Amino acid sequence: MREKAPGSHPAGDHVDPFELLGIPRDADDEAVRAAYLAKVRESPPDRSPELFEKLRAAYEKLRDPRARIRHRLFSVDPLRPFISVFAQERPRRFVGPGPWLDVLKGK
Amino acid sequence: MSAEGPDPAAEASIRGLIASGDHQNALERAKAVHKSCGTAASEALLVDAYAERIRSLLRRELAIEARALVDLVRKRYPRSAKRLDGLSSHAARRPVSTADLVAPLADPDLAPDRRSAIEQAIKRDLVDLAQLARCEALPAGHSLRLAAAALEGALAAVTSGPVAEETLRLPEVSRRSPLAPWKPLVRAIASFYATDDEACRQHLEAIEADSAPSRLVPAIGAMLGGDGAALTPAAAALRAQVGGPSEVERVLHALEDAFRSGKKPAILKAIRTAVQAFERASPAKLCALEQIISVRCAMARFHVEKVRAAMGGPSRHDATFLQLFARGMEEAREPGNPLAACAAWEQFREAAVQEGWFAAGGPEVAALALRVAGLLQALPAESHVDLERLMPGKARPGRKGPRALTPEDFFRRACTLDPHPEAFEQWMEWISRQPGRRTEEIAELWHKLQPREMKPLLHLLNASEARGSIDAALRWAAKIEQIDPLHMAVRRVRIRLLAARALRHVRAKPLLAERDLVALAALPEAKQGDWPAFAAAGRAMLAAMRGGKEQASAELAELDRLLGRAAAQLLFSAVAVAARQRALAGLRDPAALTPEEQRSLPAAVARVWSLISDVGMNVAFTKTWMLEAARQFPCVRDELSANQLETLGQAALASRQADFAYAVSAAGLERPGPAEARFLLLRAASVRDGQRRFICTRAAVELGREAQDSGLVERAVRVLGEFPEFGDLSLDAAQAREVLLQERAEPRPPRRARRGPDYSRFFPLCQCPACRAERGEGPDLFAGDPDDDLDEEDFPFGLPADLPPELEKELAREVAAAARRGDTFEQMVERLISGGRPARKRRRRRAR
Numbered sequence: 001m002r003e004k005a006p007g008s009h010p011a012g013d014h015v016d017p018f019e020l021l022g023i024p025r026d027a028d029d030e031a032v033r034a035a036y037l038a039k040v041r042e043s044p045p046d047r048s049p050e051l052f053e054k055l056r057a058a059y060e061k062l063r064d065p066r067a068r069i070r071h072r073l074f075s076v077d078p079l080r081p082f083i084s085v086f087a088q089e090r091p092r093r094f095v096g097p098g099p100w101l102d103v104l105k106g107k
Numbered sequence: 108m109s110a111e112g113p114d115p116a117a118e119a120s121i122r123g124l125i126a127s128g129d130h131q132n133a134l135e136r137a138k139a140v141h142k143s144c145g146t147a148a149s150e151a152l153l154v155d156a157y158a159e160r161i162r163s164l165l166r167r168e169l170a171i172e173a174r175a176l177v178d179l180v181r182k183r184y185p186r187s188a189k190r191l192d193g194l195s196s197h198a199a200r201r202p203v204s205t206a207d208l209v210a211p212l213a214d215p216d217l218a219p220d221r222r223s224a225i226e227q228a229i230k231r232d233l234v235d236l237a238q239l240a241r242c243e244a245l246p247a248g249h250s251l252r253l254a255a256a257a258l259e260g261a262l263a264a265v266t267s268g269p270v271a272e273e274t275l276r277l278p279e280v281s282r283r284s285p286l287a288p289w290k291p292l293v294r295a296i297a298s299f300y301a302t303d304d305e306a307c308r309q310h311l312e313a314i315e316a317d318s319a320p321s322r323l324v325p326a327i328g329a330m331l332g333g334d335g336a337a338l339t340p341a342a343a344a345l346r347a348q349v350g351g352p353s354e355v356e357r358v359l360h361a362l363e364d365a366f367r368s369g370k371k372p373a374i375l376k377a378i379r380t381a382v383q384a385f386e387r388a389s390p391a392k393l394c395a396l397e398q399i400i401s402v403r404c405a406m407a408r409f410h411v412e413k414v415r416a417a418m419g420g421p422s423r424h425d426a427t428f429l430q431l432f433a434r435g436m437e438e439a440r441e442p443g444n445p446l447a448a449c450a451a452w453e454q455f456r457e458a459a460v461q462e463g464w465f466a467a468g469g470p471e472v473a474a475l476a477l478r479v480a481g482l483l484q485a486l487p488a489e490s491h492v493d494l495e496r497l498m499p500g501k502a503r504p505g506r507k508g509p510r511a512l513t514p515e516d517f518f519r520r521a522c523t524l525d526p527h528p529e530a531f532e533q534w535m536e537w538i539s540r541q542p543g544r545r546t547e548e549i550a551e552l553w554h555k556l557q558p559r560e561m562k563p564l565l566h567l568l569n570a571s572e573a574r575g576s577i578d579a580a581l582r583w584a585a586k587i588e589q590i591d592p593l594h595m596a597v598r599r600v601r602i603r604l605l606a607a608r609a610l611r612h613v614r615a616k617p618l619l620a621e622r623d624l625v626a627l628a629a630l631p632e633a634k635q636g637d638w639p640a641f642a643a644a645g646r647a648m649l650a651a652m653r654g655g656k657e658q659a660s661a662e663l664a665e666l667d668r669l670l671g672r673a674a675a676q677l678l679f680s681a682v683a684v685a686a687r688q689r690a691l692a693g694l695r696d697p698a699a700l701t702p703e704e705q706r707s708l709p710a711a712v713a714r715v716w717s718l719i720s721d722v723g724m725n726v727a728f729t730k731t732w733m734l735e736a737a738r739q740f741p742c743v744r745d746e747l748s749a750n751q752l753e754t755l756g757q758a759a760l761a762s763r764q765a766d767f768a769y770a771v772s773a774a775g776l777e778r779p780g781p782a783e784a785r786f787l788l789l790r791a792a793s794v795r796d797g798q799r800r801f802i803c804t805r806a807a808v809e810l811g812r813e814a815q816d817s818g819l820v821e822r823a824v825r826v827l828g829e830f831p832e833f834g835d836l837s838l839d840a841a842q843a844r845e846v847l848l849q850e851r852a853e854p855r856p857p858r859r860a861r862r863g864p865d866y867s868r869f870f871p872l873c874q875c876p877a878c879r880a881e882r883g884e885g886p887d888l889f890a891g892d893p894d895d896d897l898d899e900e901d902f903p904f905g906l907p908a909d910l911p912p913e914l915e916k917e918l919a920r921e922v923a924a925a926a927r928r929g930d931t932f933e934q935m936v937e938r939l940i941s942g943g944r945p946a947r948k949r950r951r952r953r954a955r
Contacts, residue, residue, distance in 0.1 A: 066208075083360060086392055100296070103323050105235075
């Protein structure tokens with residue numbers, strides 16, 4: 001079996017390209033392209049290099065119908081961490097800086 | 108360390124200095140003593156001296172420096188660290204306000220070690236960013252205040268809502284700042300809220316362990332599903348407010364950790380726990396969990412019954428499962444798995460169509476077929492039969508036709524359902540590797556399905572020409588021109604095809620040959636280069652065959668005008684030979700040429716060779732004319748271009764004039780430049796010595812790669828295929844240049860007395876006894892016929908593990924003596940066993 005670093009659960013590796021571009025799964029070529037360009041305008045490579053790379057990778061996966069089909073059929077990852085497959089709907093609550101600083105202050 | 112301590116007198120002296128408060132001298136002397144003794148006692152003495160130094164710092168209210176020194180001494184001398192316990196807590200109790208702490212930093216002339224101690228304290232102890240940001244003890248624009256303000260803002264932002272990446276850049280905080288550890292903390296919190304747990308963990312790992320922000324690492328780790336047992340009250344409260352992992356999350360983390368451990372009992376136990384937790388808390392997702400567990404266990408080669416027992420039953424085998432299973436078999440990469448993946452993909456296809464994922468004849472099925480073809484083609488052909496055995500034998504409703512088994516079946520399915528270049532190219536590439544198969548079959552199908560696609564037509568055109576099917580090639584050319592009348596490849600090849608067909612028709616159908624020549628002459632390309640000369644030569648030959656002397660003379664005169672007499676005669680002769688009109692092919696003695704015409708022979712040969720190569724004529728020039736060209740060559744070699752030289756060399760080789768080709772290669776090698784590799788290849792072809800041919804060709808490959816001459820590299824690699832005995836021997840660029848220089852220094856062809864460069868240094872040494880003896884080396888006692896391995900019958904005793912050293916030495920001496928005598932291993936053993944008399948001849952191998 002493929003080994004991963006101990007203690008790591010790379011949920012971040014499994015970003016769905018449809019979600020990243022904000023498009024439905026039946027989007028056509030034009031819709032994919034338009035969504036990609038819009039996202040790149042929001043996050044250009046000089047301001048957000050990491051996000052741009054992810055957007056580019058997502059676009060490559062979806063840019064034409066055969067690429068979309070290949071993604072739908074073959075991107076399933078049996079080794080995807082369980083936690084990322086069954087990510088809980090319960091959100092992580094924003095509580096402001098106070099409780100975080102309390103920990104730092106040793107309370 | 109030894110048990111001996113420092114000199115008692117020295118120790119007493121140092122302790123006296125400590126007692127008197129002279130810590131500086133005490134420390135210096137204690138260091139010297141510890142350096143020379145290195146004992147536990149000297150270390151304790153040194154630490155006591157440091158303790159006095161620390162006390163003096165505390166007395167002078169330098170608590171920061173005192174704490175820094177305590178940390179340093181504890182780290183350096185951990186054995187004696189306890190001796191500082193009282194002092195470290197004393198130093199820690201001295202409260203230092205932020206303003207007091209940082210105020211000295213406003214002084215640009217502050218001593219470096221003091222600055223370092225303060226910055227260390229900031230990194231370790233400062234938790235109130237707001238105070239630092241507003242601290243008036245530092246100027247408003249001080250980098251620390253700016254950094255603190257930026258971090259304060261970023262911390263508030265990431266803990267209050269989603270943030271843009273811009274917020275996390277924090278350019279105000281440099282890498283060397285004592286506040287640098289806060290950056291990964293802020294990013295970790297942002298990743299945590301973005302549920303990017305992997306990124307969060309990476310940022311947490313980047314927080315320095317001895318920094319203030321590291322106090323949050325345990326709490327965040329617990330919120331990511333780690334151990335939350337030892338959290339402080341504030342950390343536990345934070346976790347409760349933010350939301351720690353649910354029961355489901357905890358069991359999933361535990362399940363993942365169990366799989367990662369690889370221990371089957373632990374994995375099975377974790378499976379049981381996870382299934383039970385999902386049954387309670389998330390029953391709707393239990394099926395999906397079981398399917399993933401089943402696949403991962405299959406990848407890890409678990410016994411299927413044990414997995415089913417742990418889950419309380421089998422998982423559901425629907426399209427989702429089959430898709431996951433197929434991918435799992437692809438990923439696991441164990442023997443047998445690729446075939447299992449193929450079978451699974453086929454089953455997935457059937458199930459997915461049944462469940463309505465996609466249509467039976469849609470592009471998804473084509474994509475699946477291409478995938479399976481790709482997997483199958485990497486397997487041996489005999490394993491394809493097993494594919495059928497891996498799939499259930501019963502017919503499934505809706506499935507029509509026989510079950511596909513071979514890569515061809517799947518390629519055909521893919522290309523028929525969704526014809527596109529990528530699929531066809533993969534199919535053609537696979538076919539090209541199958542003995543006895545022609546890629547034209549696929550190209551024709553491709554053309555049938557995509558009539559306006561150029562690639563199959565071009566393939567068919569080239570393949571027909573390569574087979575010599577000129578009429579077929581011309582038909583494909585016509586089809587290409589219907590789609591693209593100006594296609595360059597067709598325009599280039601049509602003239603060549605017409606010329607080749609004209610020559611073929613000359614023999615049996617001179618009227619058709621005439622028609623071909625008329626059609627050729629009408630092509631725009633036929634008016635370029637030396638094509639008009641070819642047409643004239645063809646017409647002259649036809650006229651001569653019909654007995655039309657006047658016309659023949661006129662055409663020959665035109666030929667002379669176009670090429671010059673020497674080249675004209677060469678071309679006419681070559682065309683006659685190609686058309687099998689040998690009666691017309693005879694050439695006069697070159698001595699009949701004028702001196703000027705003789706001088707022009709090398710250039711003429713190159714020119715005519717170039718033309719007849721374009722036509723594809725496989726004709727050699729007559730020996731007398733080539734000898735004359737070789738005789739004239741030294742006088743004109745510098746007038747010829749590199750291209751002319753190369754063409755001349757090829758003509759010489761085709762006419763079996765190896766020395767002439769060698770001379771041409773020498774002329775070419777003298778000219779540095781990108782064509783060096785080409786002349787090195789010509790040099791290789793013009794010598795007979797196998798090693799030299801191989802090395803020159805190898806060097807040509809390297810130099811060709813440097814010059815990015817892919818055509819040359821391709822040709823040279825094909826030549827290398829003729830030397831299987833040299834295996835994968837390669838040259839690097841420096842060695843290739845060495846070869847080039849050596850060949851350049853050999854302008855004359857090899858002879859018995861002058862064999863040329865010795866390249867044996869590039870080849871591994873032969874280890875046979877004869878070659879070893881020639882080199883003055885003894886026989887290799889442990890080399891031999893690989894089938895002649897000694898076994899226990901041949902070597903009746905083994906060396907005991909506890910062989911006394913004296914005997915080992917004696918044995919080593921015997922081995923060395925045997926090597927000097929040239930004994931084989933068996934002879935040495937026989938001598939040892941028999942007490943000194945070697946075997947006269949080798950024992951016969953006993954039959955196995």
